[in-house]
Amino acid sequence: MADLSIQYLGMKLKNPVIIGSSGLTGSVGEVKHAAASGAGALVLKSIFEEQILHEIDSFITRSERNGGDSFQKGYRSVLQEREYDYEEAYAYLQDHAKEQTLGKYLSFVEESKKSVDIPVIASINCTTAYDWHYFARRIESAGADALELNVFVLPSNTMKTSAENEQVYFDIIDAVRKQIKIPVTLKISYYLSGLANTAIDLSKSGISGLVLFNRPFHPDIDIDKLEVNAKYLLSDPSEYSQVLRWIALLSGRVDCPLVATTGIHHAEAAIKQILAGATAVQVVSALYKEGFGVISGIVEGIGQWMDKMGFATIDDFRGKMNQQNLKNPAEFERVQFMRLYSKIV
Numbered sequence: 001m002a003d004l005s006i007q008y009l010g011m012k013l014k015n016p017v018i019i020g021s022s023g024l025t026g027s028v029g030e031v032k033h034a035a036a037s038g039a040g041a042l043v044l045k046s047i048f049e050e051q052i053l054h055e056i057d058s059f060i061t062r063s064e065r066n067g068g069d070s071f072q073k074g075y076r077s078v079l080q081e082r083e084y085d086y087e088e089a090y091a092y093l094q095d096h097a098k099e100q101t102l103g104k105y106l107s108f109v110e111e112s113k114k115s116v117d118i119p120v121i122a123s124i125n126c127t128t129a130y131d132w133h134y135f136a137r138r139i140e141s142a143g144a145d146a147l148e149l150n151v152f153v154l155p156s157n158t159m160k161t162s163a164e165n166e167q168v169y170f171d172i173i174d175a176v177r178k179q180i181k182i183p184v185t186l187k188i189s190y191y192l193s194g195l196a197n198t199a200i201d202l203s204k205s206g207i208s209g210l211v212l213f214n215r216p217f218h219p220d221i222d223i224d225k226l227e228v229n230a231k232y233l234l235s236d237p238s239e240y241s242q243v244l245r246w247i248a249l250l251s252g253r254v255d256c257p258l259v260a261t262t263g264i265h266h267a268e269a270a271i272k273q274i275l276a277g278a279t280a281v282q283v284v285s286a287l288y289k290e291g292f293g294v295i296s297g298i299v300e301g302i303g304q305w306m307d308k309m310g311f312a313t314i315d316d317f318r319g320k321m322n323q324q325n326l327k328n329p330a331e332f333e334r335v336q337f338m339r340l341y342s343k344i345v
């Protein structure tokens with residue numbers, strides 16, 4: 001029988017199939033359910049920067065409007081008893097709101113870790129350097145085995161250069177890594193101008209894994225209501241190929257493990273990503289569509305394929321089909337298929 005175990009984040013995972021971050025890992029009950037699926041590890045639902053800022057906003061509005069709750073008492077004590085000025089009181093409230101949101105996430109991490117016997121990776125979703133170093137330290141203390149930073153900088157600000165946008169990733173990694181000892185991984189989108197070059201630089205920044213790629217929200221327009229709405233919240237199985245290209249191009253060139261995410265719904269797609277050089281794969285949409293049984297299907301499928309092909313371990317075939325190992329390295333870089341298109345038209 002094939003051995004599917006891998007080394008990732010300094011730990012032994014029983015297999016390379018990781019449940020990615022989503023609402024399916026958003027509560028302790030769900031985490032227990034997810035772990036029972038047979039996955040090698042799981043990533044908790046992220047704590048979002050926007051979520052904290054929103055909490056701070058509504059917390060302060062609430063406390064300014066209502067008198068008498070514990071919050072308001074704190075507010076008043078700062079204003080009256082300690083004679084701070086408004087700005088200091090505001091900062092006090094901000095810290096209080098931040099603590100409340102963070103506190104909930106920390107107990108979630110702590111309880112999740114206690115409830116399952118597979119590695120638990122906490123997750124922060126951020127777009128600026130913010131206070132993440134402080135959060136990261138607390139998440140480490142709560143017992144997370146590793147921390148995934150989901151950084152999504154949409155380069156839509158016309159006043160910012162690519163270099164400025166990309167610097168954000170390095171600033172966040174730097175701020176977080178200074179504070180914690182547990183492994184830190186980075187999940188990025190493909191919205192980076194010099195993707196290969198930046199990914200290689202990011203892999204040298206001290207991270208323990210590069211997760212390719214986060215899947216952006218797909219905006220659409222409802223032409224009857226004249227409203228913008230979200231479409232295609234879940235991925236389609238055909239989407240694995242975009243990730244496959246970049247895993248294959250970067251494999252052997254980066255200084256940290258690569259993890260594939262987006263469009264992995266079946267064992268075949270997982271096997272392809274590992275052949276291209278991925279250390280592990282993350283799965284989310286397929287679980288929403290078909291349930292947690294997908295995980296055992298993928299794990300068993302990989303094992304059966306390995307037995308058929310005569311591969312005893314994952315290392316025996318990881319990266320075998322990356323760009324550096326291909327007879328024709330141009331295959332993964334081809335973007336216009338004249339030969340294929342000419343067959344269609």
Ligand SMILES: Cc1cc2nc3c(=O)[nH]c(=O)nc-3n(C[C@H](O)[C@H](O)[C@H](O)COP(=O)(O)O)c2cc1C
Pocket residue numbers: 020021022023044045046047123125150187213214215233234235236261262263264282283284285286
């Ligand atoms: C409903 C839903 C919620 C998600 N929440 C998070 C999240 O909290 N943090 C995060 O890093 N990614 C989140 N993701 C992104 C997934 O982790 C994953 O990267 C993406 O869906 C692509 O993988 P898939 O094709 O297997 O779905 C979410 C995805 C979905 C569909």
